[in-house]
Amino acid sequence: MKFSRKRELADLVPTAFGLLGRAKAIDCLLASEISGWRQGRVDVTAVPKLATAALDYSEIVVVGQAQNYAHEVGLELLFACPECGRKRFERPDHGLVMPAVCWDKTDLFWVYEISLTFATEHARQAIEGCKLTGVRLTPIAEWHDPLYMGKEAERRKRGILISE
Numbered sequence: 001m002k003f004s005r006k007r008e009l010a011d012l013v014p015t016a017f018g019l020l021g022r023a024k025a026i027d028c029l030l031a032s033e034i035s036g037w038r039q040g041r042v043d044v045t046a047v048p049k050l051a052t053a054a055l056d057y058s059e060i061v062v063v064g065q066a067q068n069y070a071h072e073v074g075l076e077l078l079f080a081c082p083e084c085g086r087k088r089f090e091r092p093d094h095g096l097v098m099p100a101v102c103w104d105k106t107d108l109f110w111v112y113e114i115s116l117t118f119a120t121e122h123a124r125q126a127i128e129g130c131k132l133t134g135v136r137l138t139p140i141a142e143w144h145d146p147l148y149m150g151k152e153a154e155r156r157k158r159g160i161l162i163s164e
């Protein structure tokens with residue numbers, strides 16, 4: 001799932017801390033029995049320019065997650081923060097795989113190692129059927145990383161790192 005970074009307000013809006021969804025999006029996910037998320041409360045205040053926009057947003061917390069993804073897929077560890085333990089793994093430059101053994105059976109799930117949200121076919125049909133704006137779904141085989149610089153460049157940029 002790729003969320004739009006455009007400035008206008010959409011049905012699904014990413015923030016620095018997570019994802020917001022309008023009531024339309026919440027209703028869509030509930031009606032389609034999409035799993036892997038929960039609703040959180042949020043107060044949205046509009047700047048004057050947006051005063052007429054629909055601001056009926058809630059937080060959408062994606063709670064589904066892949067297990068053991070880096071290990072199953074064989075992703076290389078690029079960086080591990082000595083302070084907080086956060087790890088960054090090499091992302092494939094093109095095409096993703098999703099081993100069934102990693103999948104927690106939710107419709108929306110987060111893959112920590114590559115910082116991407118995945119949607120099942122069931123979720124895709126619901127999101128597209130409801131015509132939710134602010135999100136684009138790409139088949140995982142066609143996914144490519146627009147920021148991929150190649151493995152060596154990634155390493156230099158990240159400054160290397162800690163072995164496993």
Ligand SMILES: [Zn+2]
Pocket residue numbers: 081082083084085086
């Ligand atoms: Zn850190």
